[in-house]
Amino acid sequence: MSISEKILELAKRRGFFYVSSEIYGGISGIYDYGPHGTLLKRKLENLWRKYFLSLSDNFFEIETANIMPEKVFEASGHLTNFVDPVAKCKKCGTFHRADQIIEEFLHENFEGKTAQELTQLIKKYNIRCPRCKGELGEVSVLNMMFPLEVGAGKEIRAYLRPETAQGAYVNFLRNFNILRMKLPLGLAIIGKAFRNEISPRQLLLRQREFTQAELQIFFDPRKLDEHENWNEIANYKLIILSGKKLDKLTCNEAVKKLKLPKFYVYYLAKMQQFFLDELGISENKLRLRQLSDEEKAFYNKIHFDFEIELESGWKEVAGCHYRTSHDLSGHQLVSGKSQEIFHDGKKFLPHVIELSFGIDRIFYALLELNYAEDKDRIILKLPAKLAPYTVAVFPLVNKDKLPEKAQKIYHELKQHFDVVYDDDSSIGKRYYRQDEIGTFLSITIDYDTLKNNTVTIRNRDTKKQIRVKIDKLVEEIKKLI
Amino acid sequence: MSISEKILELAKRRGFFYVSSEIYGGISGIYDYGPHGTLLKRKLENLWRKYFLSLSDNFFEIETANIMPEKVFEASGHLTNFVDPVAKCKKCGTFHRADQIIEEFLHENFEGKTAQELTQLIKKYNIRCPRCKGELGEVSVLNMMFPLEVGAGKEIRAYLRPETAQGAYVNFLRNFNILRMKLPLGLAIIGKAFRNEISPRQLLLRQREFTQAELQIFFDPRKLDEHENWNEIANYKLIILSGKKLDKLTCNEAVKKLKLPKFYVYYLAKMQQFFLDELGISENKLRLRQLSDEEKAFYNKIHFDFEIELESGWKEVAGCHYRTSHDLSGHQLVSGKSQEIFHDGKKFLPHVIELSFGIDRIFYALLELNYAEDKDRIILKLPAKLAPYTVAVFPLVNKDKLPEKAQKIYHELKQHFDVVYDDDSSIGKRYYRQDEIGTFLSITIDYDTLKNNTVTIRNRDTKKQIRVKIDKLVEEIKKLI
Numbered sequence: 001m002s003i004s005e006k007i008l009e010l011a012k013r014r015g016f017f018y019v020s021s022e023i024y025g026g027i028s029g030i031y032d033y034g035p036h037g038t039l040l041k042r043k044l045e046n047l048w049r050k051y052f053l054s055l056s057d058n059f060f061e062i063e064t065a066n067i068m069p070e071k072v073f074e075a076s077g078h079l080t081n082f083v084d085p086v087a088k089c090k091k092c093g094t095f096h097r098a099d100q101i102i103e104e105f106l107h108e109n110f111e112g113k114t115a116q117e118l119t120q121l122i123k124k125y126n127i128r129c130p131r132c133k134g135e136l137g138e139v140s141v142l143n144m145m146f147p148l149e150v151g152a153g154k155e156i157r158a159y160l161r162p163e164t165a166q167g168a169y170v171n172f173l174r175n176f177n178i179l180r181m182k183l184p185l186g187l188a189i190i191g192k193a194f195r196n197e198i199s200p201r202q203l204l205l206r207q208r209e210f211t212q213a214e215l216q217i218f219f220d221p222r223k224l225d226e227h228e229n230w231n232e233i234a235n236y237k238l239i240i241l242s243g244k245k246l247d248k249l250t251c252n253e254a255v256k257k258l259k260l261p262k263f264y265v266y267y268l269a270k271m272q273q274f275f276l277d278e279l280g281i282s283e284n285k286l287r288l289r290q291l292s293d294e295e296k297a298f299y300n301k302i303h304f305d306f307e308i309e310l311e312s313g314w315k316e317v318a319g320c321h322y323r324t325s326h327d328l329s330g331h332q333l334v335s336g337k338s339q340e341i342f343h344d345g346k347k348f349l350p351h352v353i354e355l356s357f358g359i360d361r362i363f364y365a366l367l368e369l370n371y372a373e374d375k376d377r378i379i380l381k382l383p384a385k386l387a388p389y390t391v392a393v394f395p396l397v398n399k400d401k402l403p404e405k406a407q408k409i410y411h412e413l414k415q416h417f418d419v420v421y422d423d424d425s426s427i428g429k430r431y432y433r434q435d436e437i438g439t440f441l442s443i444t445i446d447y448d449t450l451k452n453n454t455v456t457i458r459n460r461d462t463k464k465q466i467r468v469k470i471d472k473l474v475e476e477i478k479k480l481i
Numbered sequence: 482m483s484i485s486e487k488i489l490e491l492a493k494r495r496g497f498f499y500v501s502s503e504i505y506g507g508i509s510g511i512y513d514y515g516p517h518g519t520l521l522k523r524k525l526e527n528l529w530r531k532y533f534l535s536l537s538d539n540f541f542e543i544e545t546a547n548i549m550p551e552k553v554f555e556a557s558g559h560l561t562n563f564v565d566p567v568a569k570c571k572k573c574g575t576f577h578r579a580d581q582i583i584e585e586f587l588h589e590n591f592e593g594k595t596a597q598e599l600t601q602l603i604k605k606y607n608i609r610c611p612r613c614k615g616e617l618g619e620v621s622v623l624n625m626m627f628p629l630e631v632g633a634g635k636e637i638r639a640y641l642r643p644e645t646a647q648g649a650y651v652n653f654l655r656n657f658n659i660l661r662m663k664l665p666l667g668l669a670i671i672g673k674a675f676r677n678e679i680s681p682r683q684l685l686l687r688q689r690e691f692t693q694a695e696l697q698i699f700f701d702p703r704k705l706d707e708h709e710n711w712n713e714i715a716n717y718k719l720i721i722l723s724g725k726k727l728d729k730l731t732c733n734e735a736v737k738k739l740k741l742p743k744f745y746v747y748y749l750a751k752m753q754q755f756f757l758d759e760l761g762i763s764e765n766k767l768r769l770r771q772l773s774d775e776e777k778a779f780y781n782k783i784h785f786d787f788e789i790e791l792e793s794g795w796k797e798v799a800g801c802h803y804r805t806s807h808d809l810s811g812h813q814l815v816s817g818k819s820q821e822i823f824h825d826g827k828k829f830l831p832h833v834i835e836l837s838f839g840i841d842r843i844f845y846a847l848l849e850l851n852y853a854e855d856k857d858r859i860i861l862k863l864p865a866k867l868a869p870y871t872v873a874v875f876p877l878v879n880k881d882k883l884p885e886k887a888q889k890i891y892h893e894l895k896q897h898f899d900v901v902y903d904d905d906s907s908i909g910k911r912y913y914r915q916d917e918i919g920t921f922l923s924i925t926i927d928y929d930t931l932k933n934n935t936v937t938i939r940n941r942d943t944k945k946q947i948r949v950k951i952d953k954l955v956e957e958i959k960k961l962i
Contacts, residue, residue, distance in 0.1 A: 020546040021553055021651050023816040027637055030548055032652060034659055035541035035668075042542075057902055060516035061523075065501040065675060066547070067511055067690050072502055095633030148627050148641075150689065152567055152576030152679045156508055160629075160641075170502050171513060178496035178515055180905055187516075192547060192673070196957035198633045208631065209546050253546040337609055414535075421538055424661055 003311045007367050008203060010378060011037065014436050016367065017204065018357070029200020029208035031360075036437050039388035039418065041363055043209075044279075045190055047385065048213045048357065051190060051274055059186030059215065060179065064167025067148060068193055070157040072166050075334035076327055081298040082162055083141035085115050086198050087122060091134025097198040098122065098139040101130055112294035115139040144195045160194035165354060168216040169327040172350075176341055183343055183350060184219040190359070204364040205315060211359040213280075217267070218350040220343065221325070223262040235267040241289045241307075248440070258290070261322075264302060267355055268320050271306060275318075279362070280383040285309045285369060299326045309363045317361040321354040328352070370438070380438035381461055384481035389439040390417040391477060395429050396446040398423055406445040409455065409470065413443075416474050435460055441480060484792045488848050490685060491859060492518065495917050497848065498685065510681020510689035512841075517918050520899065522692075522844055525760075526671055528866065529694045529838065532755055533669060539698065540667030541660065545648025547673055548629060550639040553647050556815035557808055560627035562779040563643055564622035566596050567679050568603060572615025578679040579603065579620040583612055585658045594773035596620040625676045641675035646835060648672075649697040650808040653831075657699070658820055664824055664831060665700040676805070685845040686796060692840040698748070699831040701824065702806070702892050705742040714750040722788075739771070742803075745783055748836055752787060756799075760843070761864040766790045766850060771858050780807045789846045798842040802835040809833070851919070861919035862942055865962035870920040871898040872958060877927040879904055887926040890936070890951065894924075897955050916941055922961060924954070 001009075012018045017036025019026035033041055053059045068202040073079045085098040098118040099110040105127050111116065118139040121127070129136055150156040161167065168175075175187055190213045200206050230251075237248045240258075249257065251265050260268075268288060275281045288304050296303035302322035307314040328349050332339040340347050370381045384390060391413055395406035403423065413419045420439065422430045427444060434442055442458045449455050449470075457476065458465045468476045482490075493499045494816040496515025500507035514522055521786065534540045554560045566579040579599040580591040586608050591599065602608070610617055631637040642648065649656075649668040656668055671694045681687050711732075718729040721739075730738060732746045741749075749769060756762045770786050777784035783803035788795040809830050813820040821828050851862045865871060872894055876887035894900045901920065903911045910923060915923055923939045930936050930951075938957065939946045949957045 012655070013659070015543075015656065018652070018655060020648075022655065023547050023651055023812060023818050024550050024552040027548065027550055027631055027639060030546045032546055032648065033544040034652075034656060035543055036659075038542045038544045041544065061519045062496075062516055063511055063514040063519045063522065065506065065511045065690050067675070068502050069505050069508055071505040088633075093634065142633055145505075146629050146631075148629070150508055150627075150677060152569075152623055152677075153574065158508060167501075167513065169506055171515075172498070174493070174499060174503065175496065175515060178517075180492070194548070196631060196633075200825050329502060337504050339504075 003368055003371060004041075004203060005365070006378075007125055007371060010371070010380075010436060011367070014433075016040065018365075027208070029197055029206065031204060031207060036388040037363070038388060040382070041359065043386050043388075044359060044363060044366070045213065047278055048274070048359075049188070049190065051278055052213075052215050052270075052355065053186075055270060056184065056186055056478075058179065058182050059188065059217075059458070061188045061190070062168065062171070062175065062176075063191065064164070064171065064189060066151065066160055067158050067162050068166060068170075070159065071334055072170055073145065073159055073162075073332075075330035076166055076169070077298055077330060078145060078159075078162055079143070082145060083143050084198055085113070085118050085139045085302050086137040086142045087118070087139045087341075089129035089132060089134045090137050092129060092132040094129060094131050095142075095198055096130065096136070101136075102127060104130070112292075114369075115141055142196075144197065145197050146194050162195050163193050163356075164189035164191050164212045164214045165216060165356070166327070167324075168214075169331060169352075172218060172328060173339060173341070181341070181343065183341075184217050185350075186215050188213070188215040188216045190214075202312060202415065204360040207360060213357040213359050215355040217353045217355070219263060219353070220348070221351040224263050224351070226399060227263050227266040230262055230266060233266060236269050236273075236305065238265075238268060239283060246287060254375070260302065264320065264322055264353055267353055268304060271318060271320055271355055273307065275308075279366065279386070280404045281308060281365075281369065287314065290315075294399070297321065299323050308362075308369070310365060310368050315365070316358075317355040317360065317365055318355070321356060323348040323352045323354050325351050377432060377435060379435045379460060382438040383439075384440045387438045387440045387460075388418070389420045389437065390441065390481060391419045392430070392434045392439045392442045393419060393421050394427060394442060394444045395423050396427065396444055400447070401450065402445055402447075405449055409443065409445060409473070413474070413477070417477065431458070441477060484849055484852060485684060487859075488852060491852070491917060492848065495914075497521065498842060498844075508689070510678055510687065510848075512685060512688060517869040518844070521847070521863070521867060521919075522840065524867050525840060525844060526692075526694065526871075528759055529840075530669070530671065531795040532759055533694075533696050533751075533836065534667075534826055536751060537665065537667055539663050539665060540661065540669065540698075540699070541656075542669045542671070543649065543652070543656065544672065545645070545652065545670060547641055547675070548631065548639050549642050549647060549651075551594075551640065552815055553812075554626065554640055554643075554812035557647055557650070558779055558811060559626060559640075559643060560624065563626060564624050565679055566594070566599050566620045567616040567623045568599070568620045570610035570613060570615045571618050571812070573610060573613040575610060575612050576623075576679055577611065577617070581680055582608060582617075585611070590776075591777060593773075593777075596622055623677075623679065627675050627677050637842065640813060643676050644674050644837075645670035645672050645693045645695045646804075646837070647808070649695075650700055650812060650833075653699060653809060654820060654822070660825065662822070664822075665698050666831075667696050667698045669694070669696040670844070672697075672954070674781070683796075685841040688841060691842075694838040694840050698834045699835070700701040700744060700834070701829070702832040705744050705832070708744050708747040711743055713749060714747060717750050717754075719746075719749060720764060720768050722768045727768060741783065745801065745803055745834055749785060752799060752801055752836055755789065756789075760847065760867070762789060762846070762850065766776060767794065778802065780804050789843075789850070791846060791849050796842065796846070798841075798846055799838040802837060804833045804835050806830040806832050858913060858916060860916045860941060863921075865921045868919045868921045868941075869899070870901045870915070870918065871922065871962060872900045873911070873915045873920045873923045874900060874902050875902050875923060875925045877907060877908065877925055881928070882931060883926050883928075886930055890924065890926060894955070894958070898958065912939070 016037035020032040087098040146160040165445040305316040306318040393410040395402040497518035501513040568579040627641040772784040787799040874891040876883040
């Protein structure tokens with residue numbers, strides 16, 4: 001079994017994620033989060049929120065609508081440019097994403113090639129329909145947004161947003177005024193985005209409905225080459241892929257050698273620190289990769305992806321995008337309303353650096369990277385702060401006043417931690433179950449507890465047990481996590 | 482100015498909410514939350530989460546997709562029954578919600594009337610198009626869901642969910658197994674729902690995209706007349722509208738006089754306690770109203786609305802719905818897969834009681850009910866636990882080491898509370914601004930602070946100031962909130 005098959009099996013059994021509307025066969029690329037997945041996802045989102053909003057007193061979260069009018073995407077360029085190349089099978093009628101079937105055939109990345117180039121490749125290598133081996137037609141482009149008609153007379157053409165970002169752009173001016181006209185201004189959105197992917201695949205990695213956490217930082221473009229906290233990270237080393245090999249460059253070196261602006265590199269560093277220090281990803285599993293002009297998104301001037309190494313290869317999980325004034329210019333043009341601000345004595349359009357994270361992808365990577373087996377046991381070695389439950393409470397047996405005592409401890413601990421109570425089947429099976437969920441500590445209430453007010457704490461990863469006084473329990477747990 | 486106009490003005494100025502994609506004229510019935518609105522909304526959602534998930538160790542949150550396949554809504558009955566009556570103007574072509582224009586004309590509630598009955602009323606009273614005074618055509622029905630085509634070949638017909646509930650029903654069996662097959666089982670979802678309303682109106686009260694918090698409680702229908710914690714609420718008084726007058730009935734009386742099952746009444750009580758004790762709604766602003774057979778949703782056997790009195794009248798903000806096995810039966814029939822469980826030695830379909838909350842409506846009610854004016858001052862008297870910021874920190878002036886001291890205190894307090902730093906313009910203007918946002922306490926660092934390490938704390942509602950030692954500050958704030 002591949003690790004992704006094992007993860008899927010575990011995810012279904014322990015309620016991390018599963019195919020949505022499964023009893024109807026589901027829709028490919030659409031998943032639901034079960035109870036333990038939801039706990040983990042909330043913790044991941046809250047960690048992101050806390051970390052990135054703390055980077056400046058002028059960074060704020062907003063919540064904007066999923067449904068946006070067509071004009072927004074005319075202005076942003078998504079109507080024209082947010083397209084995927086597709087090839088339709090002449091025999092069975094199935095649509096395929098053209099660059100992907102060529103990639104699967106030639107084991108090379110063809111993202112960013114034109115429809116014409118892809119058609120030629122299909123002909124040259126006689127690439128056939130992966131489903132029925134039929135001949136493939138010309139490659140055409142298909143817009144990936146979901147259109148909607150709003151209102152009874154179908155008056156308003158709208159779309160489900162393909163990224164959260166536009167919600168921050170169309171409201172930039174209002175928020176700039178609300179927040180007392182300071183730059184840099186950060187507007188964060190954690191929410192859903194929707195893309196009508198031709199070939200969704202790899203579980204949570206390419207979905208049609210997914211969660212993004214994005215921070216749009218609006219700043220004065222004349223200050224692109226500085227950051228007030230530069231010294232914090234000047235000598236911090238970035239893990240950058242240069243050509244085929246990994247390089248460790250300090251932020252100062254990245255500015256000089258790669259000709260990157262300081263204001264941009266500062267956020268590269270903060271993003272890397274988030275992955276390494278907050279999420280506990282190992283250094284050898286993370287890299288920053290600069291996208292070529294062909295590969296990078298149409299709105300970006302500088303574009304680095306953050307990639308994590310999974311069993312299936314290096315996968316993009318986040319990006320740092322220098323979008324310039326692309327979006328505000330577009331909205332100014334299409335709406336006919338000036339988006340310029342007056343700041344520091346000058347009138348101008350702010351530029352934007354976007355920190356964009358695929359929450360579901362990171363969620364999946366956390367499962368895969370923390371998945372461990374120990375003989376017949378599965379252990380999800382999530383960092384304590386991300387574990388769905390920090391603590392499990394077990395009464396040794398369901399009699400002799402042990403459940404009453406255990407319930408009392410359970411309710412006390414609930415004031416401080418995420419706790420689960422488990423009294424089903426043997427202690428061994430409960431350890432087994434909690435290890436699979438990733439519960440960090442397990443506390444057992446036994447007969448000694450009744451005698452001397454002590455309990456055992458078992459650590460998920462070391463399996464070591466210690467015995468502690470109940471009145472020191474909260475303190476002890478805080479020390480361990 | 483009506484209070485709703487005042488709220489809208491405040492909401493736009495202080496970043497609570499505003500029309501989404503406003504620079505393009507927006508889409509009616511779609512709003513965004515600004516930075517302070519988002520803080521308030523998160524606190525409301527977290528309070529709901531904490532309160533309702535704490536009602537039982539077997540209640541859990543899940544997160545399910547917004548896009549669901551057509552079969553789901555065939556099974557749930559939404560395809561057939563989730564319709565609004567509309568009348569089209571023969572002159573200007575505008576569609577109107579038929580029951581609403583009649584209601585506005587006759588000042589009576591016509592929800593639940595058939596299209597035929599509504600057509601007759603329009604003819605009888607010669608009700609005209611509110612827009613152009615043209616003649617209205619026959620009333621027809623329009624499905625309120627947003628359809629979507631998923632996939633390149635437009636193969637899959639799907640809908641944006643009109644309620645979060647179905648996400649819990651289609652996955653019930655999987656979650657029942659994951660969660661060790663116990664009843665009652667509660668599955669909560671906090672998320673978006675989408676309805677193509679003909680006439681969205683009243684700001685956040687009737688939107689096309691909105692947030693629901695719903696808890697589906699699956700239980701053994703043979704246990705409908707009991708609840709293990711009944712004694713907790715047996716003598717608790719419910720505020721129930723009987724006919725035209727309000728009655729206070731204990732839960733025991735509600736069971737006897739209104740012939741309601743205990744398992745249902747228990748949750749009526751818990752919902753009422755949430756509004757009164759957690760959200761701080763006054764008793765005279767809240768009532769429970771039982772819906773008639775004509776009014777109640779098509780899937781409910783017993784249906785009480787929770788209504789809050791706003792300037793515009795009593796408005797539904799939540800509902801307690803006894804949905805029986807309506808949904809699981811439907812999914813069993815349409816999917817062809819048994820949804821029965823084996824529990825307590827018997828095989829059966831669980832029944833469901835749904836606690837459903839309109840988060841945006843409650844959000845709006847909180848603004849309106851806590852809105853106060855004091856001469857030229859606006860004060861948002863939100864309960865401390867819901868205030869966007871618990872504490873504001875001000876340096877008296879931006880010199881003489883006061884900012885450094887204030888920043889230090891600000892960062893210390895941030896470890897414990899939601900804090901905002903404000904050093905713009907005079908202290909008086911800062912109080913004014915923070916009162917409008919609802920900030921509960923304001924702390925000023927002045928010249929005395931440098932001498933004796935004390936600061937002033939000002940209370941938003943009483944305007945009283947006390948002077949406290951910095952090393953007692955956290956403690957003192959905890960006492961005040």
